Amino acid sequence: MCYNNDFLSKKIMKKIIIVSLILLLNSCVNNGGSFRHDQHTVQPGETVYFIAWKYKQDPQKIIQWNQLDDTAKIYPDQKLWISRPPNYTDNSYSPPPPQNNIKPVYNPASSTQNKNPVYVDNKLRLPVGSGASNNEATEEPIAYKEHSTENPAPKTSKQKAPFPVPNKRIGITTPQPKKSATKTSAMSKIWGWPHKGKVVKKFSISKVNARGIGITGTANNKILAANSGTVVYSGDGIKNYGNLIIIKHNKTFLSAYAHNKIIKVKEGQAVNKGQVISTMGPKKPYNGYLHFEIRKLGTPVNPLIYLPK
Known part of the structure; x- marks a missing residue:
């Protein structure tokens, strides 16, 4: 009887050791980074959209998680995150800045120029702001009359809308929304x-x-x-x-x-x-x-x- 008990104890201990070793090896593999279920190694001919389709992921998420630009170009043997990377936040994604080919425009106009309109011979001349000399007008003169002799147009009196009679029932119809086509x-x-x-x-x-x-x-x-x-x-x-x-x-x-x-x-x-x-x-x-x-x-x-x- 004692022999059987010792045999069962050794058998149980052996199983415990085997399970422990399996767990230890599994931990080493996961921590070693040689293989990850949340990463994909790009194969020749694959695209971001193909990988997203394969893993049922949103392509835009894969682009963001891997800091790809709008072209979404990838290369063989490149490792891509196919799930949210550790310590990733929505503010982590910063796409490459677009190339700005616009050159700054230099305005040689003097800062001491008069920016207010000037009236000359009862005509309004706008200030020059494009670098032209003060004697040149870059805008067409606008006629300005100081005193008008024309009879002013008669003022039309605005009639106030009558107030509704309190005792009279006014039918208010709520506009019904048009039956839009279904989403389908x-x-x-x-x-x-x-x-x-x-x-x-x-x-x-x-x-x-x-x-x-x-x-x-x-x-x-x-x-x-x-x-x-x-x-x-x-x-x-x-x-x-x-x-x-x-x-x-x-x-x-x-x-x-x-x-x-x-x-x-x-x-x-x-x-x-x-x-x-x-x-x-x-x-x-x-x-x-x-x-x-x-x-x-x-x-x-x-x-x-x-x-x-």
């Missing part, structure tokens, strides 16, 4: 369908492969830009997305088009709403398939909210 219909005027096909996969924020919608069609069908913007990524850098295009529309919205067969645009190219950006590629079990996403401040949103009905 307003947004649908801005966005357009990337392809007129059947939606076979609906949006789901909880499913990794359903953070957009799936649209079927025929291989080689044209894929259109859903909104005007600039292509910020074009390539096949994300597994299970095939040839991917990401378009930046403004500081708020990005759109993504996956499983393209032939990409017809390049990074940095401006595109218009409805412009052909690629052709549809196959994805089993469909002959033609497009995965379409819209990101708002880095977060996937349901494209059906923005697309026309």
Whole structure:
């Protein structure tokens, strides 16, 4: 019996030691800085917008956290924060100052010049402030009459509006606000369908492969830009997305088009709403398939909210 107790005690102690070693090694790795979950090492061909799309982050936040300028240029092997850096405050971001090519203008006009208007021969001459001599007038003279002989225009008496009669009921109608178009219909005027096909996969924020919608069609069908913007990524850098295009529309919205067969645009190219950006590629079990996403401040949103009905 004692033997069994000693055996169990040694076994428990062994497990405790193993767990302690694992925790110690984990602490060393986290403190050593060789690998961090909150940093990303830039790979060739990656852009800030691609990285933001990959980690579901707002591109503007990544630009601020890493003190990047408006061009958002990054380089291979560069380490970027993909979450809020330690000790970072909103006042920490100071973008590089813009180049100021405006030269200061020197005004040779004397500070002793008379700045008050001067009347000469009943005419008003404005003071010279551009360096011209005092004998030259840079403004057209303005006629000034000291005593006018013309009959003044008759004064029109202003009639006071009558006060409302206390006993008389006055109908006051509160202006009703015009029924403005709903946010959905307003947004649908801005966005357009990337392809007129059947939606076979609906949006789901909880499913990794359903953070957009799936649209079927025929291989080689044209894929259109859903909104005007600039292509910020074009390539096949994300597994299970095939040839991917990401378009930046403004500081708020990005759109993504996956499983393209032939990409017809390049990074940095401006595109218009409805412009052909690629052709549809196959994805089993469909002959033609497009995965379409819209990101708002880095977060996937349901494209059906923005697309026309």
